[in-house]
Amino acid sequence: xxxxxxxxxxxxVSRLCLGCMSFGPPAEPxxxxxxxxxxxxxxxxxxxxxRHALESGINFFDTANVYSAGASEVIVGRALAKYxxxxxxxxxxxxxxxxxxxxxxAGLSRKxxxxxxxxxxxxxxVDYVDLYQIHRFDPDTPVEETLEALHDVVRAGKTRYxxxxxxxxxxxxxxxxxxxxxxxxxxxxxxxxxxxxxxEEEREMLPLCADQGVGVITWSPFARGRLTRDWDQITLRSxxxxxxxxxxxxxxxxxxxxxxxxxxxxxHAKRAQVALAWLLSKPVVTAPIIGVTRIGQLDDALGAxxxxxxxxxxxxxxxxxxxxxxxxx
Numbered sequence: 001x002x003x004x005x006x007x008x009x010x011x012x013v014s015r016l017c018l019g020c021m022s023f024g025p026p027a028e029p030x031x032x033x034x035x036x037x038x039x040x041x042x043x044x045x046x047x048x049x050x051r052h053a054l055e056s057g058i059n060f061f062d063t064a065n066v067y068s069a070g071a072s073e074v075i076v077g078r079a080l081a082k083y084x085x086x087x088x089x090x091x092x093x094x095x096x097x098x099x100x101x102x103x104x105x106a107g108l109s110r111k112x113x114x115x116x117x118x119x120x121x122x123x124x125x126v127d128y129v130d131l132y133q134i135h136r137f138d139p140d141t142p143v144e145e146t147l148e149a150l151h152d153v154v155r156a157g158k159t160r161y162x163x164x165x166x167x168x169x170x171x172x173x174x175x176x177x178x179x180x181x182x183x184x185x186x187x188x189x190x191x192x193x194x195x196x197x198x199x200e201e202e203r204e205m206l207p208l209c210a211d212q213g214v215g216v217i218t219w220s221p222f223a224r225g226r227l228t229r230d231w232d233q234i235t236l237r238s239x240x241x242x243x244x245x246x247x248x249x250x251x252x253x254x255x256x257x258x259x260x261x262x263x264x265x266x267x268h269a270k271r272a273q274v275a276l277a278w279l280l281s282k283p284v285v286t287a288p289i290i291g292v293t294r295i296g297q298l299d300d301a302l303g304a305x306x307x308x309x310x311x312x313x314x315x316x317x318x319x320x321x322x323x324x325x326x327x328x329x
Contacts (some may be wrong), residue, residue: 001057006213013090017060017217019052019291023075024068033098035066041293043075050079052295054115056302060090062289064135065120066097077124093120096135108138113149117158125246132159137167143178151184161316163189166328169204194218196227196278197253199321221288222248227275233256248327255320263313276304278317289304
């Protein structure tokens with residue numbers, strides 16, 4: 001396993017981060033705002049994936065309070081307590097999404113942040129997380145309130161670093177500047193939507209992160225599985241995607257998917273490995289976040305660490321790209 005510094009920090013993380021959105025009892029949501037799905041792994045199967053990741057050298061795990069309505073944090077916490085030493089792993093979770101009914105059940109107010117960090121720590125069974133991330137930008141809360149609350153979470157020892165996820169570059173720049181102005185904790189990471197089929201982050205967000213020394217940990221490296229299979233192949237997840245997700249990747253992306261298949265065949269590799277190898281070729285990317293539902297998928301992802309694409313292969317994969325509407329914010 002390769003390890004890399006997380007942004008400008010001294011923290012070392014594995015080159016791949018295990019995303020834990022796919023962990024939780026398969027079910028249908030009982031409330032419209034719950035992120036619960038029929039394709040997730042129960043605790044027994046999820047624990048085996050986590051154990052295999054640890055045995056493969058992965059030390060970086062990313063979850064969120066909203067995943068499976070908190071069940072993901074419970075499963076991750078139990079598995080890591082069983083199979084790993086706390087100081088040897090880098091544990092990340094997120095706050096923003098709705099966790100309860102009522103006006104204060106979501107968002108990035110001081111009340112929400114201070115309540116949800118304690119709830120996440122309780123579910124994870126730990127005294128602190130290594131990285132606490134705002135899951136989205138909250139336009140209804142002053143950035144000063146959010147940033148001071150995050151600073152206080154750091155000062156209280158409940159997280160070592162803070163991070164952000166999917167927003168416009170101007171919003172992130174505003175938060176970076178405001179935190180610097182008040183000498184509050186600075187963001188160590190940006191978790192954004194980036195893959196061969198969605199490259200809009202290259203316009204502003206990725207250059208901003210490179211300039212500011214912010215580590216980039218990308219989500220959806222396989223474009224919801226599109227980059228790992230034939231274009232017309234249907235999966236349980238694709239059947240249950242919400243409407244915005246169903247229309248994110250469109251027919252203009254088909255040539256890229258086909259090229260991934262061609263390069264994979266020529267290199268005797270898996271399509272997932274080609275998609276990940278492309279991301280790993282980008283200096284600004286610290287660690288793609290990989291989500292899996294089978295140990296074999298994890299092994300495929302690990303194989304990308306030894307697959308180095310040539311400049312010609314990278315150019316071939318990138319050339320057909322066409323602009324997309326902004327997604328994921």
